[in-house]
Amino acid sequence: xxxxxxxxxxxxxxxxxxxxxxxxxxxxxxxxxxxxxxxxxxxxxxxxxxxxxxxxxxxxxxxxxxxxxxxxxxxxxxxxxxxxxxxxxxxxxxxxxxxxxxxxxxxxxxxxxxxxxxxxxxxxxxxxxxxxxxxxxxxxxxxxxxxxxxxxxxxxxxxxxxxxxxxxxxxxxxxxxxxxxxxxxxxxxxxxxxxxxxxxxxxxxxxxxxxxxxxxxxxxxxxxxxxxxxxxxxxxxxxxxxxxxxxxxxxxxxxxxxxxxxxxxxxxxxxxxxxxxxxxxxxxxxxxxxxxxxxxxxxxxxxxxxxxxxxxxxxxxxxxxxxxxxxxxxxxxxxxxxxxxxxxxxxxxxxxxxxxxxxxxxxxxxxxxxxxxxxxxxxxxxxxxxxxxxxxxxxxxxxxxxxxxxxxxxxxxxxxxxxxxxxxxxxxxxxxxxxxxxxxxxxxxxxxxxxxxxxxxxxxxxxxxxxxxxxxxxxxxxxxxxxxxxxxxxxxxxxxxxxxxxxxxxxxxxxxxxxxxxxxxxxxxxxxxxxxxxxxxxxxxxxxxxxxxxxxxxxxxxxxxxxxxxxxxxxxxxxxxxxxxxxxxxxxxxxxxxxxxxxxxxxxxxxxxxxxxxxxxxxxxxxxxxxxxxxxxxxxxxxxxxxxxxxxxxxxxxxxxxxxxxxxxxxxxxxxxxxxxxxxxxxxxxxxxxxxxxxxxxxxxxxxxxxxxxxxxxxxxxxxxxxxxxxxxxxxxxxxxxxxxxxxxxxxxxxxxxxxxxxxxxxx
Amino acid sequence: xxxxxxxxxxxxxxxxxxxxxxxxxxxxxxxxxxxxxxxxxxxxxxxxxxxxxxxxxxxxxxxxxxxxxxxxxxxxxxxxxxxxxxxxxxxxxxxxxxxxxxxxxxxxxxxxxxxxxxxxxxxxxxxxxxxxxxxxxxxxxxxxxxxxxxxxxxxxxxxxxxxxxxxxxxxxxxxxxxxxxxxxxxxxxxxxxxxxxxxxxxxxxxxxxxxxxxxxxxxxxx
Numbered sequence: 002x003x004x005x006x007x008x009x010x011x012x013x014x015x016x017x018x019x020x021x022x023x024x025x026x027x028x029x030x031x032x033x034x035x036x037x038x039x040x041x042x043x044x045x046x047x048x049x050x051x052x053x054x055x056x057x058x059x060x061x062x063x064x065x066x067x068x069x070x071x072x073x074x075x076x077x078x079x080x081x082x083x084x085x086x087x088x089x090x091x092x093x094x095x096x097x098x099x100x101x102x103x104x105x106x107x108x109x110x111x112x113x114x115x116x117x118x119x120x121x122x123x124x125x126x127x128x129x130x131x132x133x134x135x136x137x138x139x140x141x142x143x144x145x146x147x148x149x150x151x152x153x154x155x156x157x158x159x160x161x162x163x164x165x166x167x168x169x170x171x172x173x174x175x176x177x178x179x180x181x182x183x184x185x186x187x188x189x190x191x192x193x194x195x196x197x198x199x200x201x202x203x204x205x206x207x208x209x210x211x212x213x214x215x216x217x218x219x220x221x222x223x224x225x226x227x228x229x230x231x232x233x234x235x236x237x238x239x240x241x242x243x244x245x246x247x248x249x250x251x252x253x254x255x256x257x258x259x260x261x262x263x264x265x266x267x268x269x270x271x272x273x274x275x276x277x278x279x280x281x282x283x284x285x286x287x288x289x290x291x292x293x294x295x296x297x298x299x300x301x302x303x304x305x306x307x308x309x310x311x312x313x314x315x316x317x318x319x320x321x322x323x324x325x326x327x328x329x330x331x332x333x334x335x336x337x338x339x340x341x342x343x344x345x346x347x348x349x350x351x352x353x354x355x356x357x358x359x360x361x362x363x364x365x366x367x368x369x370x371x372x373x374x375x376x377x378x379x380x381x382x383x384x385x386x387x388x389x390x391x392x393x394x395x396x397x398x399x400x401x402x403x404x405x406x407x408x409x410x411x412x413x414x415x416x417x418x419x420x421x422x423x424x425x426x427x428x429x430x431x432x433x434x435x436x437x438x439x440x441x442x443x444x445x446x447x448x449x450x451x452x453x454x455x456x457x458x459x460x461x462x463x464x465x466x467x468x469x470x471x472x473x474x475x476x477x478x479x480x481x482x483x484x485x486x487x488x489x490x491x492x493x494x495x496x497x498x499x500x501x502x503x504x505x506x507x508x509x510x511x512x513x514x515x516x517x518x519x520x521x522x523x524x525x526x527x528x529x530x531x532x533x534x535x536x537x538x539x540x541x542x543x544x545x546x547x548x549x550x551x552x553x554x555x556x557x558x559x560x561x562x563x564x565x566x567x568x569x570x571x572x573x574x575x576x577x578x579x580x581x582x583x584x585x586x587x588x589x590x591x592x593x594x595x596x597x598x599x600x601x602x603x604x605x606x607x608x609x610x611x612x613x614x615x616x617x618x619x620x621x622x623x624x625x626x627x628x629x630x631x632x633x634x635x636x637x638x639x640x641x642x643x644x645x646x647x648x649x650x651x652x653x654x655x656x657x658x659x660x661x662x663x664x665x666x667x668x669x670x671x672x673x674x675x676x677x678x679x680x681x682x683x684x685x686x687x688x689x690x691x692x693x694x695x696x697x698x699x700x701x702x703x704x705x706x707x708x709x710x711x712x713x714x715x716x717x718x719x720x721x722x723x724x725x726x727x728x729x730x731x732x733x734x735x736x737x738x739x740x741x742x743x744x745x746x747x748x749x750x751x752x753x754x755x756x757x758x759x760x761x762x763x764x765x
Numbered sequence: 766x767x768x769x770x771x772x773x774x775x776x777x778x779x780x781x782x783x784x785x786x787x788x789x790x791x792x793x794x795x796x797x798x799x800x801x802x803x804x805x806x807x808x809x810x811x812x813x814x815x816x817x818x819x820x821x822x823x824x825x826x827x828x829x830x831x832x833x834x835x836x837x838x839x840x841x842x843x844x845x846x847x848x849x850x851x852x853x854x855x856x857x858x859x860x861x862x863x864x865x866x867x868x869x870x871x872x873x874x875x876x877x878x879x880x881x882x883x884x885x886x887x888x889x890x891x892x893x894x895x896x897x898x899x900x901x902x903x904x905x906x907x908x909x910x911x912x913x914x915x916x917x918x919x920x921x922x923x924x925x926x927x928x929x930x931x932x933x934x935x936x937x938x939x940x941x942x943x944x945x946x947x948x949x950x951x952x953x954x955x956x957x958x959x960x961x962x963x964x965x966x967x968x969x970x971x972x973x974x975x976x977x978x979x980x981x982x983x984x985x986x987x
Contacts, residue, residue, distance in 0.1 A: 040783070044783070057803070058799055058801055058808055059808060059982055059984065060799065060809070060810055060980050060982050061799055062796075062797075064795075064796065065795035065796055065797060065799070068794055068795040068796075069795050069799075072794065072795075085781055085785075088781070089781070
């Protein structure tokens with residue numbers, strides 16, 4: 002080791018890290034400036050006063066002026082003396098550890114005494130003292146200026162200001178003229194968007210939020226901590242500072258916030274989504290800062306405050322590049338790996354997940370940035386949410402330091418930040434880290450119990466004749482209903498009832514309203530008879546197939562009323578909440594889709610309409626995903642991954658290099674395998690429809706008569722039972738079936754000859 | 766770099782020394798009193814051991830006069846103050862011309878009536894207390910014995926006039942007066958400093974009296 006290196010190591014060895022305050026035996030040494038600054042200040046002030054005295058009286062000698070000033074400004078001398086004593090005290094504390102220790106203990110004791118007052122009381126006290134201090138200082142200065150007693154001088158000052166105004170005005174005009182435009186502009190720009198509600202301003206309570214009990218309980222817990230922070234603080238914890246409510250629109254996030262505002266005894270600050278939009282750079286930052294200044298003030302004054310950012314996605318993010326973590330995905334490029342359709346990447350190690358995520362997202366770069374915030378607004382919000390806990394306030398930072406005391410740490414500002422968004426992926430990841438937003442709650446579609454409660458809640462406000470069982474059924478057949486849609490449905494039902502001359506809602510009103518909301522108004526187009534029959538057969542094929550093979554979905558309704566973008570439809574709903582999907586289920590989905598093509602060919606002698614395009618599209622999509630991604634086909638590898646790495650699928654898929662391959666490989670290409678699967682399934686569909694020929698024609702007949710059937714009625718017609726509107730028993734009678742069959746034949750020949758069928762539709 | 770504690774502490778005595786030297790040098794009281802009428806910029810200095818007869822006392826004494834225009838004249842007095850080495854000197858003694866055995870100094874600022882303002886001259890300034898000019902130019906049998914020691918123009922920043930030092934005998938007692946009478950440039954105000962006592966006493970206190978007279982400074986109305 003060379004000599005220089007040895008020296009380096011020596012210096013490093015000797016380097017001691019800066020001692021903590023608690024480790025020091027003596028006071029830390031003051032610099033020369035700190036030792037002398039106040040003495041110099043007082044001396045200079047004294048000399049200035051002497052000079053002022055001499056200027057005041059031309060025959061005054063320096064010595065006499067000195068003596069006069071000494072006598073009249075004795076307080077300045079006293080201050081000087083105090084400062085000298087303070088410096089001696091400091092010098093002793095720097096030399097003698099015992100002396101220093103004594104004072105340290107003393108100040109600790111004083112601090113403890115002071116802290117026996119609550120933060121709130123100290124805040125108000127300090128405010129009063131500060132105001133008095135300011136007035137006193139002003140009085141002394143004015144007293145010296147006016148040669149008056151300080152108190153009297155206070156009353157002279159406004160007068161003098163008034164008489165000096167024209168002159169001052171002239172002097173300041175130019176400056177004011179230029180500056181005031183900016184000041185006014187920024188002032189006005191930084192207003193607004195923030196509303197403060199005090200307890201009792203809002204009547205909404207937790208009991209008004211229905212169907213979200215699990216989230217509500219967590220929120221209640223957070224509020225409880227805010228109301229009684231000592232519960233957690235005395236055990237060494239801290240009050241959780243942030244909640245994110247996310248979920249689909251209309252599920253009650255804002256209502257929840259409103260109920261929080263109503264429920265809490267603390268002020269509630271509501272931040273508009275557009276509050277931080279600003280024309281000028283920096284206004285958004287100013288707004289954030291002033292918002293948090295206000296929050297801190299409210300938090301001290303009332304012991305806590307709740308702030309709610311509605312549509313928090315408007316705060317924007319800094320682009321995907323900043324995140325890099327695996328949790329992020331944006332809607333457009335969501336990978337199946339992280340979807341909730343399967344177990345996602347949870348079973349993988351963290352690094353494996355991160356590789357997958359980066360591969361996927363890094364390409365996007367900073368594309369998704371901006372948003373409403375931008376221009377540093379988001380950053381300043383992040384800092385305010387958890388920045389350095391710096392001491393605040395003039396007294397704390399300056400006066401305490403002057404007296405040789407360390408500034409006190411800021412008190413615990415108990416600010417509960419609540420954000421609501423339906424686009425959590427648009428939020429900056431840094432915003433969501435613990436410490437800023439500690440808890441994230443998904444406000445999903447309400448559970449069935451919640452839906453029942455919500456229906457009951459809204460129905461209680463109107464007159465109705467629905468039974469409990471009917472409400473239960475209603476909740477079952479509206480799996481994705483939210484508070485907003487339920488409210489809307491009930492209102493629509495009421496409108497329907499009123500239009501029919503009633504004031505009370507009945508079951509058919511609700512069903513009608515539900516169909517209207519889901520399907521939109523029918524276009525009231527009368528099909529010509531042969532086409533009506535064709536559409537009815539098409540839908541009947543779907544419905545019968547669904548009824549026969551699909552167990553995981555129940556038919557909600559079947560209709561042949563023409564809507565805005567369909568001729569007819571069979572809508573299904575999941576009867577219960579289910580989170581996994583299986584191959585057999587997908588196969589039955591494909592069978593239902595293919596039923597239309599198979600049925601049209603079967604019933605119209607091999608002919609088929611273009612109306613099956615949508616059905617084929619969905620069948621092909623599901624078949625492709627089954628074969629290529631879900632492992633439900635003959636190969637195992639995922640086509641999604643294969644395409645990402647451009648290495649082709651087994652046997653070559655789309656994008657693979659299959660052009661010059663052998664005949665055998667061509668047959669095994671992905672598209673061929675999909676087609677093969679679909680071909681097998683359509684044969685199966687045809688077989689099922691052949692077996693159910695009577696049911697299909699019966700259902701088609703019922704559809705032609707009633708136009709729209711509920712799921713119950715569909716089942717009634719197929720099974721020959723009694724439904725809610727339609728009695729299905731006649732459809733099992735041979736005579737009627739024969740009539741229907743004859744009518745069908747006539748309709749088919751009419752279809753080929755483009756004329757009206759010569760047989761009337763049979764009536765029951 | 767860490768300074769040694771002792772090196773850092775070296776500044777403490779320096780600070781203390783500077784502070785203390787200032788405090789000590791300025792402690793104690795002023796050597797002189799500085800009565801002043803700042804509105805008209807009138808200043809003079811009298812030794813510390815002289816006793817003040819306040820403006821209030823003097824005004825009260827003047828208010829006792831009963832003749833017709835006494836009140837009007839008293840109203841024209843803006844400021845007056847008197848000092849004497851003798852505590853026993855009364856306000857009445859300040860104003861009458863009887864000889865006193867202790868030096869009395871009277872400073873007075875008075876506005877002039879329009880006719881006074883028109884007729885005022887250096888001679889009339891000399892005649893402030895006794896008709897000195899008349900004694901000189903038109904001596905009569907009744908003219909008392911007098912002697913003028915000094916008579917010179919006095920030009921101040923805010924006024925000009927004359928300073929006359931003279932003695933005369935009244936009721937058989939000889940007394941001396943050091944009289945400075947100045948007139949403002951706009952002829953609206955006169956500034957008078959009058960120091961008098963018996964000639965014997967005057968001689969004895971000549972140095973102090975001269976010093977007071979010379980300290981008389983008029984800056985004028987700002």
